[in-house]
Amino acid sequence: MRIVFAALSVALALGACDATPVYQDPLLAEKVNRQRIVRDNCLLSHAPQLDNGGPDVRGVARAVAAACMEETDKLMALSLPYPDAKAREGYAQEAVRRAADIVVTFRRVDVREERRPGEPTPLTR
Numbered sequence: 001m002r003i004v005f006a007a008l009s010v011a012l013a014l015g016a017c018d019a020t021p022v023y024q025d026p027l028l029a030e031k032v033n034r035q036r037i038v039r040d041n042c043l044l045s046h047a048p049q050l051d052n053g054g055p056d057v058r059g060v061a062r063a064v065a066a067a068c069m070e071e072t073d074k075l076m077a078l079s080l081p082y083p084d085a086k087a088r089e090g091y092a093q094e095a096v097r098r099a100a101d102i103v104v105t106f107r108r109v110d111v112r113e114e115r116r117p118g119e120p121t122p123l124t125r
Contacts (some may be wrong), residue, residue: 028078035075040098042068047102057107061100068095 041105046067051060065072068093076083083091 032075032078035071035078039068039071039075039095042071043099043102047059047099047106051103051106053107053123057120058096058101059098061096064099064103065095068099 043064046064047060050063050067056058072091072095076088080087
């Protein structure tokens with residue numbers, strides 16, 4: 001009997017690993033996803049404005065993330081009802097990493113000299 005119970009519990013545990021996540025509150029999960037998009041759009045809009053083209057990408061990313069701190073705080077408030085200092089720091093660091101990715105991507109787009117036929121050209125050079 002113990003062997004059957006142990007085998008059954010292992011099978012159930014392994015089966016649960018392949019399951020798709022089920023959220024207790026799908027409406028809240030959708031709100032969090034929408035707020036993440038709002039925060040990312042804020043980062044996207046501020047990155048070209050605050051990028052000075054210098055070698056310090058992290059400095060630019062910190063400035064971009066600071067410009068969007070209100071959106072990041074709203075995202076954290078939706079995700080965590082009672083955030084502590086470690087959670088606040090984690091959300092701020094994640095915003096800086098996301099901003100750095102955006103800045104690097106924008107810079108990569110602007111440095112290519114050759115354009116493919118039909119490809120849009122940058123407005124400023």
